[in-house]
Amino acid sequence: MLALGCELDPDQEVVRTRLEDVPASPSPSTMIVSFLRPPSHAPCTACETVMTVHIVERMASVIPASNSSMRSDRNTYVGKRFVHVKNPYLDSMDEDILYHLDLGTKTHNLPAMFRDVKFVCVGRSPNRMKAFALFMHKELGLEEAEEDIKDICAGTDRYCMYKTGPVLTVSHGMGIPSISIMLHELIKLLHHAQCCDVTIIRIGTSGGIGIAPGTVVITDIAVDSFFKPRFEQVILDNIVTRSTELHKELSEELFNCSKEIPNFRTLIGHTMCTYDFYEGQGRLDGALCSFSREKKLDYLKRAYKAGVRNIEMESTVLAAMCGLCGLKAAVVCVTLLDRLDCDQINLTHDVLVEYQQWPQLLISNFIRQRLGLCD
Ligand SMILES: O=P(O)(O)O[C@H]1O[C@H](CO)[C@@H](O)[C@H]1O
Numbered sequence: 001m002l003a004l005g006c007e008l009d010p011d012q013e014v015v016r017t018r019l020e021d022v023p024a025s026p027s028p029s030t031m032i033v034s035f036l037r038p039p040s041h042a043p044c045t046a047c048e049t050v051m052t053v054h055i056v057e058r059m060a061s062v063i064p065a066s067n068s069s070m071r072s073d074r075n076t077y078v079g080k081r082f083v084h085v086k087n088p089y090l091d092s093m094d095e096d097i098l099y100h101l102d103l104g105t106k107t108h109n110l111p112a113m114f115r116d117v118k119f120v121c122v123g124r125s126p127n128r129m130k131a132f133a134l135f136m137h138k139e140l141g142l143e144e145a146e147e148d149i150k151d152i153c154a155g156t157d158r159y160c161m162y163k164t165g166p167v168l169t170v171s172h173g174m175g176i177p178s179i180s181i182m183l184h185e186l187i188k189l190l191h192h193a194q195c196c197d198v199t200i201i202r203i204g205t206s207g208g209i210g211i212a213p214g215t216v217v218i219t220d221i222a223v224d225s226f227f228k229p230r231f232e233q234v235i236l237d238n239i240v241t242r243s244t245e246l247h248k249e250l251s252e253e254l255f256n257c258s259k260e261i262p263n264f265r266t267l268i269g270h271t272m273c274t275y276d277f278y279e280g281q282g283r284l285d286g287a288l289c290s291f292s293r294e295k296k297l298d299y300l301k302r303a304y305k306a307g308v309r310n311i312e313m314e315s316t317v318l319a320a321m322c323g324l325c326g327l328k329a330a331v332v333c334v335t336l337l338d339r340l341d342c343d344q345i346n347l348t349h350d351v352l353v354e355y356q357q358w359p360q361l362l363i364s365n366f367i368r369q370r371l372g373l374c375d
């Protein structure tokens, strides 16, 4: 019998192992083959896939009460839910330099700067996020002068960061590698700053499937290009599979909040996260295209049937990392086109600007509501 070639962290679980599926001579990167399913789920096609790797790192929210090894971890969430890191090496480090944010534990008093943060809003570009921070500043009625809202990461041009009251706004660039680097350092920052009960929301744009452009999709589950609720992270020469479920109550709260905004088109649905904008999203207009229009439409229609309503490029890793580190996460993206109709984004500048404001408006209303600032 093949022994499982790893030691499991309490937060990681091989839910079921199908030894008959293990290749006779597994390569070093296919040491364990298992059949994965988050324990709280009934079996479904989305989860019932034999994968090259094999470990589900469960989100705290899906830990069954009977799992005693996880109970203490879970109990730390009662009352205050701290942001936690899952790295035994961090504690022994004399200093932690958050290189891409130009911040550090020795150079900055992170608790003094950030301990009161309750909401983190992330989005692609420095300009968009600066505009959002200024908008939030106005909406929260903060006394500080607008000119005093400075980019906290000004010492680097990798990302930007603004703090307006309890709201931290950070840019993340395009795609999984870019947002993933930012999230590692942001999560450590929130941890070092002893933040608790933090909600993180990605505000973005996306391509819709079978829905009118301008619709805001609130993601319930982020799925990969195979419509599976998973994020595969290559670690050394293993692929570790992580769950991509987002916070259900949070998405419902956001949806309810959207109902109070006049003429706001919104829905809750699955969001597909890809590694590429062109071939990866089935576009016919990239520099490379090796499939037919029929194949493209067949793929997008299958995605729709699987519950996917929009496509973007960051949601799976955000869901996976935040779920593991005790952050309630949501993804709110407006759709710029219906991919069943076209591939090119041909909106006028004004319409594009208007569409991009919808998610921002929703998030600002949500934060104001949470802070008891609504009329
Ligand atoms: O508008 P943002 O938030 O960047 O979102 C989408 O747009 C970019 C591609 O144009 C990708 O980052 C994708 O996720």
Ligand SMILES: O=c1cc[nH]c(=O)[nH]1
Binding pocket: 205, 206, 207, 208, 277, 281, 311, 312, 313, 336
């Ligand atoms: O089609 C689109 C539009 C915006 N962002 C994407 O990732 N895809």
